[in-house]
Amino acid sequence: MLGPFLETLIGGLFTGVLYALVALGFVLIFKASGVFNFAQGAMVLFAALSVARLAEVMPLVLAVGFAIVIMVVLAYAIERLVLRPLVNQEGIILFMATLGIAYFLDGLGQTIWGSDIYKINLGIPKDPMFVLEQVFPGGLLIDREEVAAAAVCALLVAGLAVFFQVTRTGRALRAVADDHQAAQSVGIPLNYIWLIVWAVSGVVAIAAGMVWGSKLGVQFSISLVALKALPVLILGGFTSIPGAIVGGLIIGAGEKIAEVMLGPYLIRWFDLAGGGIENWFAYVLALIFLLFRPQGLFGERIIERI
Amino acid sequence: MFYREAGQFKTSYQSDQAIFPIAQDRWFVWGLVAFAFLVVPLFANQYLYAEVLIPVLILSIAAIGLNILTGYCGQLSLGTGGFMAVGAYAAYNLLLRVPETNLLVVFLFGGAMAMLVGVLFGIPSLRIKGFYLAVATLAAQFFLEWAFARVKWFTNYAPSGSVAVANLDLFGIPIQTPMQKYLFVLALAVVLALAAKNLVRGRLGRMWMATRDMDIAAEIIGIRPLHAKLSAFAVSSFYVGVAGALWAFLRLGSWEPLAFDINRSFQILFMIIIGGLGSILGSFLGAAFIVLVPIFLNQLPGWLGVPMSTALISHLEFMTFGAMIVFFLIVEPHGLARLWAIAKEKLRLWPFPY
Numbered sequence: 001m002l003g004p005f006l007e008t009l010i011g012g013l014f015t016g017v018l019y020a021l022v023a024l025g026f027v028l029i030f031k032a033s034g035v036f037n038f039a040q041g042a043m044v045l046f047a048a049l050s051v052a053r054l055a056e057v058m059p060l061v062l063a064v065g066f067a068i069v070i071m072v073v074l075a076y077a078i079e080r081l082v083l084r085p086l087v088n089q090e091g092i093i094l095f096m097a098t099l100g101i102a103y104f105l106d107g108l109g110q111t112i113w114g115s116d117i118y119k120i121n122l123g124i125p126k127d128p129m130f131v132l133e134q135v136f137p138g139g140l141l142i143d144r145e146e147v148a149a150a151a152v153c154a155l156l157v158a159g160l161a162v163f164f165q166v167t168r169t170g171r172a173l174r175a176v177a178d179d180h181q182a183a184q185s186v187g188i189p190l191n192y193i194w195l196i197v198w199a200v201s202g203v204v205a206i207a208a209g210m211v212w213g214s215k216l217g218v219q220f221s222i223s224l225v226a227l228k229a230l231p232v233l234i235l236g237g238f239t240s241i242p243g244a245i246v247g248g249l250i251i252g253a254g255e256k257i258a259e260v261m262l263g264p265y266l267i268r269w270f271d272l273a274g275g276g277i278e279n280w281f282a283y284v285l286a287l288i289f290l291l292f293r294p295q296g297l298f299g300e301r302i303i304e305r306i
Numbered sequence: 307m308f309y310r311e312a313g314q315f316k317t318s319y320q321s322d323q324a325i326f327p328i329a330q331d332r333w334f335v336w337g338l339v340a341f342a343f344l345v346v347p348l349f350a351n352q353y354l355y356a357e358v359l360i361p362v363l364i365l366s367i368a369a370i371g372l373n374i375l376t377g378y379c380g381q382l383s384l385g386t387g388g389f390m391a392v393g394a395y396a397a398y399n400l401l402l403r404v405p406e407t408n409l410l411v412v413f414l415f416g417g418a419m420a421m422l423v424g425v426l427f428g429i430p431s432l433r434i435k436g437f438y439l440a441v442a443t444l445a446a447q448f449f450l451e452w453a454f455a456r457v458k459w460f461t462n463y464a465p466s467g468s469v470a471v472a473n474l475d476l477f478g479i480p481i482q483t484p485m486q487k488y489l490f491v492l493a494l495a496v497v498l499a500l501a502a503k504n505l506v507r508g509r510l511g512r513m514w515m516a517t518r519d520m521d522i523a524a525e526i527i528g529i530r531p532l533h534a535k536l537s538a539f540a541v542s543s544f545y546v547g548v549a550g551a552l553w554a555f556l557r558l559g560s561w562e563p564l565a566f567d568i569n570r571s572f573q574i575l576f577m578i579i580i581g582g583l584g585s586i587l588g589s590f591l592g593a594a595f596i597v598l599v600p601i602f603l604n605q606l607p608g609w610l611g612v613p614m615s616t617a618l619i620s621h622l623e624f625m626t627f628g629a630m631i632v633f634f635l636i637v638e639p640h641g642l643a644r645l646w647a648i649a650k651e652k653l654r655l656w657p658f659p660y
Contacts, residue, residue: 082632096575283448
């Protein structure tokens with residue numbers, strides 16, 4: 001009994017890592033510019049499509065390099081064409097603008113790269129491995145790709161932490177996140193900072209897109225699955241990188257366990273045609289959570305004044 | 307030239323507070339309504355009814371609903387598709403289980419059930435706002451979509467999960483041909499738009515707008531946020547629910563929950579952004595724009611003589627909508643309705659602008 005439960009839990013945690021990867025991109029942009037970037041999912045799709053199609057004609061490493069260049073150009077275009085004209089607008093207007101960007105990127109990505117299902121081959125063997133065979137009969141089944149995903153996520157977070165703590169740009173980013181006006185008045189160029197965060201989010205999107213893509217195949221649904229990062233943010237708080245990770249893990253594990261444990265009961269009680277409560281569990285969990293702790297687990301408390 | 311309100315004096319409070327204080331506006335609106343009721347049926351064909359007129363009118367009602375919530379009360383909602391589904395399935399179940407019900411009652415019931423569900427999902431708005439509320443309404447969207455796909459009772463145990471209605475009639479008059487459907491939807495749209503216009507001009511509308519502009523300040527001058535926000539959710543969901551029932555009954559005929567997925571929510575949100583946040587007229591303009599652009603894009607390859615695949619056209623549609631959203635937010639945040647107002651203002655002075 002414990003074995004299957006642990007397997008579900010581990011599978012859920014690994015899915016959670018993927019959510020956390022997407023949520024990380026959201027948090028970076030929200031911290032530095034106060035923009036709630038709905039287009040992060042579209043950026044993940046766009047990045048994954050770029051890598052998948054470029055890798056067909058060149059080695060994977062080179063394809064990733066080109067994809068990074070593409071995402072930086074994209075970040076520049078977004079900063080120049082969308083964010084700069086909308087500076088000083090309300091958050092909700094910026095949010096709707098990123099909704100527009102999301103639609104545009106979904107269309108653009110599929111126009112340029114095509115809309116079939118593409119494969120990204122990371123060179124990780126597909127066969128699952130078994131661990132802890134001496135503790136549980138038959139051992140626990142673990143997907144190698146999921147382990148790779150977790151490793152990528154850990155590397156990214158470590159890299160970002162170093163970037164934020166040690167480098168000059170990282171310090172500037174933290175200053176902007178703290179207070180736009182104060183940062184500007186000590187001579188930090190806001191436009192440049194925004195370009196940097198969007199570019200970094202683009203790179204995070206490449207990582208997320210590659211892991212997702214190798215697991216599910218690169219297709220349009222990635223853009224929608226990435227919406228799951230929103231409840232993750234609510235749980236973790238919009239401004240906290242550790243929050244994004246912890247929130248991702250809770251949501252990922254929670255929805256898998258709910259599907260397995262709660263699903264059969266719901267089907268019996270309400271006479272359902274199949275389960276699939278994964279589709280909404282994360283959102284409803286976030287909704288209930290919001291009622292009790294609106295700022296999230298690690299978010300800053302918002303104090304409002306007139 | 308076209309707009310000379312000189313000489314139109316308002317001698318009573320009643321005339322000062324009229325919906326259309328300028329005589330030309332009044333005549334224009336009357337003319338437009340008369341044209342839609344009397345002249346359009348003379349020349350419209352099946353395609354025009356089914357692909358343009360009926361969708362535009364139904365989605366306008368939904369857009370008015372969302373506009374009340376988002377444009378007037380400032381509560382962003384991404385759950386419109388889910389609330390439309392509530393309206394559609396509630397209406398379907400009433401008609402299924404009590405077949406002799408009057409069609410109007412069926413649609414109102416759809417709206418009323420959507421209203422209940424809308425208020426339920428609106429409760430979190432008392433504690434949270436902005437993006438947080440957007441995520442909360444996403445919960446409504448995904449949960450409702452799932453519920454109608456999985457709970458067999460809602461679809462009357464249909465094995466395919468899709469349901470259908472046929473042979474509708476109102477007071478013994480059949481509503482089956484496209485023209486009859488069009489006239490029915492038109493009448494409903496006119497009544498609902500008029501009601502919405504009056505609601506937002508009145509006490510309730512002012513409460514909503516005060517809450518939108520600054521909720522804490524509104525609370526301090528004595529507006530109860532509970533009352534203001536939940537009433538906005540209620541009225542908005544009612545409109546959206548009626549629109550959902552109309553969409554299912556008169557546009558689709560047979561449908562499954564996929565017809566009310568998250569893209570429907572975005573579509574209606576785009577309508578009010580492009581049409582104009584906080585404008586009833588804008589809801590109509592936005593709905594017309596969003597319905598007509600794909601039709602136009604589909605015709606485009608034929609006109610240009612460039613063959614394009616349908617997939618490419620649908621991607622171009624995505625890009626166009628995305629670009630239009632950003633364009634309107636940057637250039638004219640008040641949308642098409644504001645452009646219309648500017649045009650009117652210009653016509654007032656033309657050809658002697660000084």
